[in-house]
Amino acid sequence: MDKNKSLGILESCIRMLKDMSDEEFAKSLMDKNLHEYEDSYYAGDNFNVLESSASDTIILSTRVTNFNVTFGVNKPNFYGLYEAKGEHAYIDVA
Amino acid sequence: MPNIIGYHANDSNRCLEFVNYRTIINSEDTYWLGRGMYFWDNLSNAKYWVSEKRRKAQEVTDWSIVQVNIDIEKLLDLTDDDVLNTLMKLWYQYCAKSHRSTKAPLGKKIDLLFGYFNFLSSNFCTIKGHGKYDREQNEFLVGTYVVSNIKTIYCVKNGTNLNIYNREFISEVV
Numbered sequence: 261m262d263k264n265k266s267l268g269i270l271e272s273c274i275r276m277l278k279d280m281s282d283e284e285f286a287k288s289l290m291d292k293n294l295h296e297y298e299d300s301y302y303a304g305d306n307f308n309v310l311e312s313s314a315s316d317t318i319i320l321s322t323r324v325t326n327f328n329v330t331f332g333v334n335k336p337n338f339y340g341l342y343e344a345k346g347e348h349a350y351i352d353v354a
Numbered sequence: 355m356p357n358i359i360g361y362h363a364n365d366s367n368r369c370l371e372f373v374n375y376r377t378i379i380n381s382e383d384t385y386w387l388g389r390g391m392y393f394w395d396n397l398s399n400a401k402y403w404v405s406e407k408r409r410k411a412q413e414v415t416d417w418s419i420v421q422v423n424i425d426i427e428k429l430l431d432l433t434d435d436d437v438l439n440t441l442m443k444l445w446y447q448y449c450a451k452s453h454r455s456t457k458a459p460l461g462k463k464i465d466l467l468f469g470y471f472n473f474l475s476s477n478f479c480t481i482k483g484h485g486k487y488d489r490e491q492n493e494f495l496v497g498t499y500v501v502s503n504i505k506t507i508y509c510v511k512n513g514t515n516l517n518i519y520n521r522e523f524i525s526e527v528v
Contacts, residue, residue: 261426261427261428261429261431263431263434263436263437266429266430266431266434266437266478267436267437267440269473269474269477269478270437270440270441270443270444270474271440272473273444273467273471273473273474274440274443274444274447276471276473277444277447277448277451278447280451282451285451285452288470289452289470292469292470
């Protein structure tokens with residue numbers, strides 16, 4: 261693709277955001293059902309997933325210590341593990 | 355149409371399904387270019403990837419490599435600084451609008467922007483990037499400005515078959 265066309269596409273997205281009111285933007289996010297991305301918190305790359313199961317509990321470790329992250333009704337601040345791969349962990353924040 | 359030859363390595367069954375049944379092999383590579391099917395631009399990089407995977411995922415024993423042509427008419431080229439800087443500007447704008455942190459792995463930023471802007475996902479079917487591998491500099495290049503540990507990779511987004519063609523099963527890596 262022509263480079264100017266690529267830049268034009270990206271810049272038109274930037275303009276679209278600038279022209280949108282906060283209310284319109286919030287509604288568009290809801291419509292696109294992207295909340296699972298929006299609510300996701302990058303927990304860092306020093307995490308290691310030690311155990312993961314179908315239960316509500318995963319066990320993560322850092323270089324310093326091991327700890328449990330429980331998500332569900334008991335800990336409303338953490339309701340889901342977005343992705344656990346290798347040494348990286350993401351936790352959805354309610 | 356402009357195209358490149360790409361190489362994808364995976365377990366043999368998946369490779370066969372990809373060639374015979376056009377089953378796209380998507381992965382969620384948050385630290386690369388996000389959700390999509392990944393291709394190296396030369397065979398030796400695909401073989402190197404197999405050696406790394408074999409070391410890490412020892413339960414898989416049969417690895418294969420497939421070769422394809424990828425249409426790059428709709429390419430988002432992250433090896434171009436102007437494109438990269440404009441994408442970064444868009445990301446910052448998006449984060450400011452949604453009151454979220456700008457900190458996120460690259461693949462997640464890309465998937466979020468592609469998820470939000472249909473205009474992006476319809477205009478960019480493939481993303482090109484360079485990856486840096488922790489490999490020793492090739493002896494032949496020592497003392498020069500030419501390096502051997504930067505690898506070009508392509509990510510075909512959206513699970514589309516439309517811009518992947520001429521699929522060939524080219525080797526079984528024993």
